[in-house]
Amino acid sequence: MHSTAFASVRVVKCITTKTKATTMERAAAIRIIYWCIVLHLSLLQIIGIASFQLGRHDPGFLYRKSITTSNARTGRKHDVALSPLLAALSSIAAENDQQQQQQEKYYQRHAIFQNTNAASKSFPIPHPEIWRKFATPTTTEESNRDNHSSPSSFWEQLVSSIQLGANSQKQNQLVNDITVQFDDAETGAQELVEQCRLFTQHRHSDDDDDNKQSTLLPENTMMEREITRHLTDVLSYFKSIAGDSNSDNIKCQARIVSSIGKNGIKCPRWHADHVPVRLVMSIIGPGCDYIPHEVEVIGSSAIARLVDRNALNTLDEDDTRIANDIIVPPNNVNTGGTVVTSAKEGDAVLLMGRAWEDSLSEGEVTNSSILAAVHRSPVLSPGQERILLTVDLVSSP
Numbered sequence: 001m002h003s004t005a006f007a008s009v010r011v012v013k014c015i016t017t018k019t020k021a022t023t024m025e026r027a028a029a030i031r032i033i034y035w036c037i038v039l040h041l042s043l044l045q046i047i048g049i050a051s052f053q054l055g056r057h058d059p060g061f062l063y064r065k066s067i068t069t070s071n072a073r074t075g076r077k078h079d080v081a082l083s084p085l086l087a088a089l090s091s092i093a094a095e096n097d098q099q100q101q102q103q104e105k106y107y108q109r110h111a112i113f114q115n116t117n118a119a120s121k122s123f124p125i126p127h128p129e130i131w132r133k134f135a136t137p138t139t140t141e142e143s144n145r146d147n148h149s150s151p152s153s154f155w156e157q158l159v160s161s162i163q164l165g166a167n168s169q170k171q172n173q174l175v176n177d178i179t180v181q182f183d184d185a186e187t188g189a190q191e192l193v194e195q196c197r198l199f200t201q202h203r204h205s206d207d208d209d210d211n212k213q214s215t216l217l218p219e220n221t222m223m224e225r226e227i228t229r230h231l232t233d234v235l236s237y238f239k240s241i242a243g244d245s246n247s248d249n250i251k252c253q254a255r256i257v258s259s260i261g262k263n264g265i266k267c268p269r270w271h272a273d274h275v276p277v278r279l280v281m282s283i284i285g286p287g288c289d290y291i292p293h294e295v296e297v298i299g300s301s302a303i304a305r306l307v308d309r310n311a312l313n314t315l316d317e318d319d320t321r322i323a324n325d326i327i328v329p330p331n332n333v334n335t336g337g338t339v340v341t342s343a344k345e346g347d348a349v350l351l352m353g354r355a356w357e358d359s360l361s362e363g364e365v366t367n368s369s370i371l372a373a374v375h376r377s378p379v380l381s382p383g384q385e386r387i388l389l390t391v392d393l394v395s396s397p
Contacts, residue, residue, distance in 0.1 A: 109276070109356040110241045117293040117352040117373040118341075119241075123234050123281070125346045126226045130198050131283050135175055135258035135385040171382035172261030179255045181394060185239055188254055189231035196256060199224050231389075234348050238279040238391040241350055251394040256283070256387065264386035265377045269320045270312065270327040272372035275353035278392050280343070280375075285386030287343025290351060290375035291328065295339055297367040305367075306339060307374050328374070342378065351375055 112119050125131065178195045182188025193199075199220045235254060243250040257266075264285065280288050296306045308327050317323040328339075343349050351373040358369045380386060 109352075112241060112350070113277075113352045113356060113370060115294070115370070117370055118290050118375075119350045120341075120343065121237060121348050121350075123230060123237075123346050123348050125283055126230050127223050128284060128345075130223060130227065131387055132385065134196050134198060134256075135260065135284055135387050137173070137175055137260075172263045173259065174263045175258040175260060177255070177257050179253060181251060181253045182235070183249070183251045185235035186228075186232045188235050188252070189228045192231055192254060192256060193224060193228050198227065234279070234281060234389065235391060237348060238277075238350070242277050242393050252391055253394050254389065254391045256389050258284075258385070258387045260385055261382045262380055264380050264384070264388070266388075267375075267377045268324075268379075270307070270324050270374050270376050272312065272374055273351065273353040274355065275392055276355040277353055278351050278390060279348055280351060281348040281389045282343060282345050283387040283389055284345065285380070285384060285388075286378040287345065287347050288349060288351075288375050289340050289342050289378055290349065290373055291340060292373070293370055295341070296374070309371065312374065324376070349375075 176196070178192065180188055180191045180195065182191065235252070239250060239252060242252065257264075282288075291307060298306075306328065308329070311323075311326045315323055315326060317326065352370070354372045357371050
């Protein structure tokens with residue numbers, strides 16, 4: 001170190017006296033300059049981290065913090081503002097912390113999942129014949145029937161028959177997909193019914209065409225109220241579990257999808273959702289298949305389960321059938337038909353997601369660990385109708 005410093009002094013002397021420095025002296029000087037730069041950058045990094053951490057706990061710190069300088073002549077204090085970039089970073093960090101605290105407040109795991117990861121409650125479907133309209137594609141024949149008219153020409157009849165033939169071949173298709181965000185269950189239910197267009201507006205007139213109005217027939221009005229009340233009860237049930245005591249303050253999202261055939265098999269592979277909790281209810285058709293915690297650990301050893309959790313999380317297999325047989329071995333499924341629970345129409349199934357899983361030390365899984373519910377879509381035959389309602393928490397309350 002002494003020789004390096006001496007060589008640096010020699011370089012400076014050579015520069016001032018315009019004499020030539022040796023190669024060793026120039027290399028030593030370069031090393032000194034390099035380490036000065038490193039120390040300078042390290043110091044700046046330490047100051048930045050300290051300021052950032054202070055800003056996390058006090059977002060206004062970087063704006064208010066000042067360096068006071070003395071002015072002997074005026075006696076005034078001068079404030080020197082710190083870096084605007086650091087101030088912006090601290091503001092973003094404070095906002096993220098606030099959102100995280102808000103989510104923790106709303107998204108506390110409900111007591112219903114103390115010893116299980118799935119819960120079901122039956123909500124019998126009112127007027128399923130009305131709901132089936134939502135799963136039925138509109139055809140030319142139906143449109144003509146609604147308008148109380150029929151194809152009047154040979155070509156119209158030909159076009160109608162071709163369209164009917166094409167529709168008869170569409171045994172697998174997505175018919176409708178409706179999404180609504182809500183914080184009030186009744187408002188969300190009303191919007192779902194309105195967007196699904198389950199009821200046709202009928203026009204009536206008094207004396208002239210100018211006074212015509214679109215209204216629902218009395219019997220349709222009653223059915224609409226019953227369906228809305230049913231959906232309100234389901235959405236309220238989800239909010240009471242997802243938000244616990246703060247259910248009035250959380251924002252949720254409801255989705256209703258109608259399909260025909262295999263297009264209704266959204267997730268055929270065994271999986272767990274990356275959410276706190278999700279409600280899945282079939283309005284028409286079979287519900288989801290799932291394996292509750294208390295069934296998954298029955299008869300297993302201290303760490304073994306009927307579900308291969310390692311395969312569930314890491315398996316790289318494109319073939320769904322093979323993957324399912326690895327995640328849930330067939331020998332486990334075929335034990336009296338009690339392992340897999342198949343939900344029915346009107347069963348509102350609450351599935352706990354990964355966000356509410358027990359925290360595991362070093363990844364160790366035991367029978368007492370409550371993990372995310374493993375589930376999948378049911379098998380559907382060609383032409384089979386299905387209407388599915390799912391309800392989730394919106395990520396940012």
